[in-house]
Amino acid sequence: MSESTAVSGQDTIQESFVKRLDALENENRDLAEELETTKVEREEVRAKLFESLIANKKYLREVERLKKENLLLKRMPLFLATVVEMGEDYVLLRQHGNNQEFITTAPAELMEKIDANTRVAINNSLTIVRVLDRSVDVRAKVMELVEAPDIAYDQVGGLEGQIQEIRETVELPLTNPKIFADIGIEPPRGVLLYGLPGTGKTMLAKAVAHESKATFIHMSGSELVHKFIGEGAQLVRDIFQMAREKAPSIIFIDEIDAVGSIRTHDGTTGSAEVNRTMMQLLAEMDGFRTRGDIKIIAATNRIDILDPALLRPGRFDRIIEIPMPSFEGRLKILQIHAAKMKRDADVDLEEIAKVTAEASGADLKAIVVEAGMNALRRNASIVGKADFDIAVNKVLGDEVEGSEEALRMFS
Ligand SMILES: Nc1ncnc2c1ncn2[C@@H]1O[C@H](COP(=O)(O)OP(=O)(O)OP(=O)(O)O)[C@@H](O)[C@H]1O
Ligand SMILES: [Mg+2]
Numbered sequence: 001m002s003e004s005t006a007v008s009g010q011d012t013i014q015e016s017f018v019k020r021l022d023a024l025e026n027e028n029r030d031l032a033e034e035l036e037t038t039k040v041e042r043e044e045v046r047a048k049l050f051e052s053l054i055a056n057k058k059y060l061r062e063v064e065r066l067k068k069e070n071l072l073l074k075r076m077p078l079f080l081a082t083v084v085e086m087g088e089d090y091v092l093l094r095q096h097g098n099n100q101e102f103i104t105t106a107p108a109e110l111m112e113k114i115d116a117n118t119r120v121a122i123n124n125s126l127t128i129v130r131v132l133d134r135s136v137d138v139r140a141k142v143m144e145l146v147e148a149p150d151i152a153y154d155q156v157g158g159l160e161g162q163i164q165e166i167r168e169t170v171e172l173p174l175t176n177p178k179i180f181a182d183i184g185i186e187p188p189r190g191v192l193l194y195g196l197p198g199t200g201k202t203m204l205a206k207a208v209a210h211e212s213k214a215t216f217i218h219m220s221g222s223e224l225v226h227k228f229i230g231e232g233a234q235l236v237r238d239i240f241q242m243a244r245e246k247a248p249s250i251i252f253i254d255e256i257d258a259v260g261s262i263r264t265h266d267g268t269t270g271s272a273e274v275n276r277t278m279m280q281l282l283a284e285m286d287g288f289r290t291r292g293d294i295k296i297i298a299a300t301n302r303i304d305i306l307d308p309a310l311l312r313p314g315r316f317d318r319i320i321e322i323p324m325p326s327f328e329g330r331l332k333i334l335q336i337h338a339a340k341m342k343r344d345a346d347v348d349l350e351e352i353a354k355v356t357a358e359a360s361g362a363d364l365k366a367i368v369v370e371a372g373m374n375a376l377r378r379n380a381s382i383v384g385k386a387d388f389d390i391a392v393n394k395v396l397g398d399e400v401e402g403s404e405e406a407l408r409m410f411s
Pocket of ligand 2: 201202203254299
């Protein structure tokens, strides 16, 4: 009995082991399955993470792009306006040029800096994007003001006839206005100089201001329309105002073709703006008719595109061509610029004037400077013939080659 009990006891133990084993195996299987699912899940999460990383990159790139676009928008042509009035959350602006008024807002950090009369830059959608300095700075930027430039007539080579003409029309009315009053004629108001680049137009204008001890106010037509968009007309007004304050004065309008070219009516803001600047210029020119102490000298190398309104008699009293220098002119110009230069005995300025038929005054000056540089480069203290020969080739070489090429093309 006891034996059978022992056997059955063994059986039970064995059975329970088998059961336990089974259970463990089952558990194992479950765990293995679980592991599999976890693995799959992990892969899925990984894939998702990867996707988010990619998305993140994409957004970062988008942010960069938007930042750039923002910058670009800020750099887009801006218009100028003056604050007329401001409240808690609005700004009333008056746009320069067309005097349109409108209400807009600005970012909080800009609002703090704005006051009535502040000048601001607005973009196409009339949002304030920048606050500008006071107008004096802009005024100072657009024109160069020289009390009396230090160029005398004898520093201008050739152009004797032109100097004579300009003295009659600009210098005489400034220095001796009484003559005109006595005779009973209106003093001339200004001249227009035209000619190729580098022929001495700017120089001549400065010389007249020097000799008539007048304030020289230099403004550039192209800067007026390209740099100070929306403000051209106002600046023209400012410039004439300044000329009146500093009289006697000469207003030198360089590159007048930029404002005074034949008016376009293509309806763009750009051309409307140029037209307004031009109208203001004409109005100012007509306005100071009776004043003898302000003169205008304008210069252009594109007289062919100038608005006939500017060329009409009564606007400019003389229209003077500044030609390319003749042989004598070239010799004079070379002598002027080489006056202080130590030259070798073999340097023959006449010879150089002969071979530089196509050179402008500016070219001739460049030749002299370049010859000096050549001497410096070889450590010499005296400039020799070879230095000049090399300089002539360097300054005029391209032009000569260019024209030969052009000839070849047309033959
Ligand atoms: N007739 C001249 N006599 C002496 N120097 C001259 C003469 N013409 C030009 N130059 C020299 O060339 C330089 C440039 O000349 P200037 O600026 O007067 O030319 P410009 O006719 O006004 O040219 P642009 O049409 O390009 O404005 C002068 O500073 C001067 O050194
Ligand atoms: Mg010039």
